Amino acid sequence: MGSITLRRVRKSFDTVEVIPGVDLDIADGEFVVFVGPSGCGKSTLLRLIAGLEDVTDGQILIDGQDVTHAAPSKRRLAMVFQSYALYPHMSVRKNIAFPLKMAGLSAAEQDARVAQAAGILNLTPYLDRRPGQLSGGQRQRVAIGRAIVREPAAFLFDEPLSNLDAALRVNMRVEISQLHKKLATTMVYVTHDQVEAMTMADKIVVLQAGRIEQVGSPLDLYNSPANRFVAGFIGSPNMNFVEGEAAARHGAHAIGVRPEHWQLSTTAGALQGTVGVAEHLGSDTFLHVGLDGGTPIVVRAAGEVPVHHGDRIWLTPQDGRIYRFDAQGLAL
């Protein structure tokens, strides 16, 4: 079991308030991703749950039990760090066995659990190596192995993939998702990469300046962002915003249109502009367009579109795919 509840959790460092007050429920077995720009407090929030930082005010419950003042080791949580934080002086086997040793398990039991975890993570051939002799991806697996042997109530991941190269990151993303399906244990995952959030999460928590902007499933956030910040943060490339007259026509201060929701025309449309750069990927074409008013727009068109630098084109938002925001940035 591993449900986590945060009640009015606040955190300040000296006089600086980094988390002004957060309420959040994480259900048992859920994969929750905290996402937001750097400095938004997502890592701090995770470290508060872990017990590596004191909460200034509020309560943290795990399975209904108040752990607000419990030591990290008493919370039955396992954490995977950004730097992997492997013990460089221990073999892979000893690294994975360390939490079991600390828990006072017998040597035989330790061996059995390490073997099992190594099997799951394809680490068996590397058990007697030192972390320094492993590749980035392998180190990441050892860190995960060290987390899973404890059979914790929940896993905490602090930007675990940010030190890996792009290709490996995609692989590990899939592996972690599969691991979640297999173990069905609660996972709380911190990232600044919205693609990771969209692909892995059951539930995304979008944070900005220590506040929760919106909580919801990936598609909820994609389809109905609560405000301009979430709308701009979720989706890749980012949503385009147009203000002024074009927005006023829709009765809003600003309208947002995702790059994939534009219709292109060379003859007529709602807005006209000039193509700056056209990126032809074969599967998609990305156009960086400067509207006549000066607003830059990114357009993603499926397949190959024969448009080039300097062309004049018309853009029209698809019906029902226009997001309207008021002057405060809230969705209308």
Place this chain on the structure above:
Amino acid sequence: MATRHQRGLARLMVAPSVLLLLGWMIVPLAMTLWFSFQSYNLLSPGTEQFIGLMNYRFFLSDPAFWAALTNTLLLVGGVLVITVGGGVLLALLIDQPIWGQGIVRILVIAPFFIMPTVSALVWKNMFLNPVNGLFAWLAKLVGAQPVDFLAQYPLASIIGIVAWQWLPFATLILLTALQSLDSEQLEAAEMDGAGAWAKFTHLTLPHLARPITVVVLIETIFLLSVFAEILVTTNGGPGYQSTNLTYLVYSLALLQFDVGGASAGGIVAVILANIVAIFLMRMIGRTLD
């Protein structure tokens, strides 16, 4: 960043170091300051009395003080010039592609590990001695009159001995700094058409500026307190020709038993050292960031 419990524990663990150093610094220094206002001689106990700034007046107007101050500055300055100048050249030389670089390094660094009393006595007897020293033999070899270095050039001789001890330090630090110079930077400069001299003045020297400052400041701290080398070679003489401040205070206190006067001298030495220290602290403070 951590939990409250850990922070409390952490403060507790710093406490012994802080308290010990505080005691080590404040208590004796306060006592020295107190003695410096007293007429206090160990040879006539029971006659201690407060005499205000008299000790300072005597100490500062004593020709020995001015001789010692000049000698201190000459000693520090002379050794710095030799060790920094020689250190830069030697470090550049060792940094060249040469055979046996490791062994050269080991030979050059060795004098730094020799205890001051040993190096002073070895130089005094086996090299500088006008009868049996190697330098005397060399002089006779070329038909010159052997020189009694410690009698005729006492301060210069001591500067030589101390420079021999500290040249390795400067060389080692500058060499370490040279080896950390980014080779891509040098390659970029070459692509930009820089010749050997241009690379030296525009890349190497600016790169060495910081380690040179560190060497100067750290050596200064140690050189202000040179003591054993003087004690075992010249005893500060002839006259006051090789007496530095440290040695003068020592002789006032433990040879003439004038606690009051020696204390005033000690305070003067502390003030001088502090002027140097301020610069050093600023320098090192920056490395913390």
Place this chain on the structure above:
Amino acid sequence: MARTVTPARKLTFTILAWGIAGLIFFPILWTVLTSFKTEADAIASPPKFLFFDWTLENYATVQERSPYVRHFLNSIAIALGSTLLGLAVAVPAAWSMAFQPARRTRDVLMWMLSTKMMPAVGVLIPIYLLFRDLGLLDTRSGVIVVLMLMNLPIIVWMLYTYFREIPGEILEAARMDGASLWNEIRHVLLPMALPGIASTMLLNIILAWNEAFWTLNLTTSKAAPLTAFIASYSSPEGLFYAKLSAASTMAIAPILIMGWFSQKQLVRGLTFGAVK
């Protein structure tokens, strides 16, 4: 950098470097050679470089002036004692400043360093009088305490710079893995910090072994380490070059060897981490 270096250039620099290094090292070599000569050979003119009657008798007769073994043991006791005592005080402090820095930590570190700048003569008199009154003059424990205090700032600083290189996340990982503070220190921090602690120890043994202000002023005979014993040769008795050389060779050999092994750490320790 794959630079082409002409052999002639390399040879020139090699000869030059070896020549200068040889000159710098010569006094040490000469001392070692002289220690194996008879007193007559030691002052022979012209000097005898290698072709003399090699003898070990000086090493045997060094004892004559004073029990050499006692001074040697004093040196070991003082160097080791002050270093170990210093480490015991400094390890917790450096740990706490490296991993739990407070707003004042930086100031505390700078202040500790500033105590190192205080010239010893500034406190010579009170320390001497205190030691006299407490009966600590010419005792090992007295010298150990003073040298410990003198080198404490260096020990704290060196350890601090080493500890700071251990990523805090690893200690946090240990905490998450259920390690108590004691287990965190024993299984994670100490093994990782051991190389740093060892180099700190080495440098401080060297510094304490060669310290020649307090040892000369606070000891006379019973607790005198080698620095003070060697200084007694400054008032010579008869022919003594070979015996001085033998005593010197024995006094410098252990530290010279340790020093060669710790060159890198030396740079770092003596510059308080400013040059690595």
